Every structure is written in structure tokens, then in C-alpha cells.
Amino acid sequence: MIEALKKNEAITIAGVTVAPGKRQYIDLPLPPMYTHTSVSMPVHVINGRNAGPTLFVSAAIHGDEINGIEIIRRLLGTKTLNRLNGTLVAVPVVNVYGFFSQSRYLPDRRDLNRSFPGSDRGTMASRLAETFMSEIIEKCTHGIDFHTAAAGRANLPQIRCDLDASEELLPLAKAFAPPVILDAQTRAGTLRAAVGEKPVLLYEAGEALRFDELAIRAGVKGSLRVMRYLKMLPPSKSDGKVKSTIANDSVWMRAPQSGIVRSRLQLGAIVKRGESLGSVSDPFGEAQQEVISQVSGVLVGRTTMPLVHEGEALFHVACLSSTKSAARVVDEFHQEYEQAQLRPVRDL
Numbered sequence: 001m002i003e004a005l006k007k008n009e010a011i012t013i014a015g016v017t018v019a020p021g022k023r024q025y026i027d028l029p030l031p032p033m034y035t036h037t038s039v040s041m042p043v044h045v046i047n048g049r050n051a052g053p054t055l056f057v058s059a060a061i062h063g064d065e066i067n068g069i070e071i072i073r074r075l076l077g078t079k080t081l082n083r084l085n086g087t088l089v090a091v092p093v094v095n096v097y098g099f100f101s102q103s104r105y106l107p108d109r110r111d112l113n114r115s116f117p118g119s120d121r122g123t124m125a126s127r128l129a130e131t132f133m134s135e136i137i138e139k140c141t142h143g144i145d146f147h148t149a150a151a152g153r154a155n156l157p158q159i160r161c162d163l164d165a166s167e168e169l170l171p172l173a174k175a176f177a178p179p180v181i182l183d184a185q186t187r188a189g190t191l192r193a194a195v196g197e198k199p200v201l202l203y204e205a206g207e208a209l210r211f212d213e214l215a216i217r218a219g220v221k222g223s224l225r226v227m228r229y230l231k232m233l234p235p236s237k238s239d240g241k242v243k244s245t246i247a248n249d250s251v252w253m254r255a256p257q258s259g260i261v262r263s264r265l266q267l268g269a270i271v272k273r274g275e276s277l278g279s280v281s282d283p284f285g286e287a288q289q290e291v292i293s294q295v296s297g298v299l300v301g302r303t304t305m306p307l308v309h310e311g312e313a314l315f316h317v318a319c320l321s322s323t324k325s326a327a328r329v330v331d332e333f334h335q336e337y338e339q340a341q342l343r344p345v346r347d348l
Contacts (some may be wrong), residue, residue, distance in 0.1 A: 028212035052086025068146025071219035116194035143200035157205035161194020175229035176222035
């Protein structure tokens, strides 16, 4: 005998109630601009008929990190969401003010991801953080927050989470199936720190103000995998084939001198301790120094700016005790998504 599914409950955001089986676009009001122009945070709610987890997906906490916006747009267009159990709360642009000006920061130059959990009596950043926490985070059971590297850098698709924060994080991260899961402690003021034990994955991929097709497709498919793991969506035969490598630490290699950097490796390259990652020289090439890796692991981030000053972060390596399996994992990841780029998005 098949057990009857429990009916879902309504969810209310910004005073708007979305009944089970309904989809609703909501404008979450924010403080206006000094021009008296109204500002709101866009929220799309899909409330399934049957009960299940309430998952938020968010992007552009840093206003210039736009890969996640496209991930969420494609995710919302996925037909399988018509069979959703539980609730999906999608917020494609959290830092609306920074998005307007294509800036990482808010107009007051504060970093929203150093302002959580926020306060309704604090700065502009603090008030925006408090609104997001009270209207979105507190009403959800799980979350995925999409990011890219900062301006002038690029990141290999990866999941960052503090595996000690929740027992659910590791299986969720493995379900997402990025090439690298980086066990990274949370920083004060970040969304990950503010959510406490609530399982929230941080997906890092690509660079600011650029669409990266591989990173976007991996983000869409990874999100669907997480939803299937949570039983929010029916299972898929294609899930479970891709594995991840887990790194417990990471190190930035910095410029030994000012000059022009020339990289020798692509993102995802396997790095050995003592290996040269690139070189920094003056414009004439007379004074040149190699950038040597201090650890063995996977190259998960690097600068995209050739002009650097001494001490600038150039290459980000996720530390691994064994790189043999990591090479296979990264290769399988690229094979999966490079082939996927030849197929229509709906096939993902």
C-alpha cells in the first residue's frame, strides 16, 4: 500500500501568502534610493502541493557576481519543478543596490556578506541583511548561495562549507557533485555564519560580471541533484555518477614581486608542492621570479589580471594529501559538462 503524502502548508513572505500548489512572484520592499526611486528584492516562490523541505537559492549577495542569477533563471524554467515536494524560494538578486551599479558592494561601500545577521537599526547593509534573514532564511530549512570570484579572479566550480557546522552538509555537498568540496571555516558576518546549524551550501564558480557556461550548467544540475537528494524532486538515473574530492584547507600563493604575471596552469590543474605555477617579471623580462606552490592539491582559483603588485594573491590551491583521485574527478567533471554544452539546456 502506497503511503499518502502529507499536504504542504502555505508560506508567507513580505505579507504575501502562497498556497500549496501555487507559484508567486513577490517584490520584497527595501529602502528607496535617495532619488525616491522604489527598490525591491525579487523573490519567486514555488510551493509544492505535498510537504517537504523549504529550500532557498540565492545569488548576487555581491552585486557583481551574476552567474548565480542565470543559474536561478534556468532552474525556475525546469519542467520537473511541476512535481515539486516542499517549497523552493528563489532570490536571484539579494544585493539589488550593488547589482544596479555592477558593484560588489552597497552604496555605502560595505560588504553585505560581512553584515549578517544584520539589524533593523543598523547601516544600510545591516538592514538589508536583517530583511533577508527574517523574510527568507528563517522560513527555510536548507539553502544554496551562489557566488563567483571577486573582480579580477576566477574560480573553479566548488562547494564551500564548514563540515563541522551540520551533519547534513557533507551529503548535501556530495549530492551537488562539484569537482572540489572545500571544508572552509565560516567568517564572522557572513551568511554561512549567520545561519548557524542550518545546512547551507556556498557554490563558487567563475568570475564577476561574466557568464561562465560550464559553471552555470554545473550550478543548475547541482541544485537539481540536491533537490532530488532532499526528495523534493523524483530521482534521476543520471545522478550519483560524479564524485567530488574533499579538501580540508587551501592556500593562496602571492606575488613575490610587482610586475606582469604569466600563468602556466588552468583552473582544475593538479599541483605538486614545489611546482612553478607561473612567473612575475618586469615589462622587459629582465627581473623575473617564479611563483612556487607551497602545497600539493588542485588549482581552484587564480587571478585574471596580468598586472600585479608584490603580495597580491595569484593562485589558490585546495590542499590534498593525494592528488591521484582528484585528477580523475576533475577530468570527469569537465567531460560531463563540456559534453553538456553541446546539448540543449532542457536536457540537463
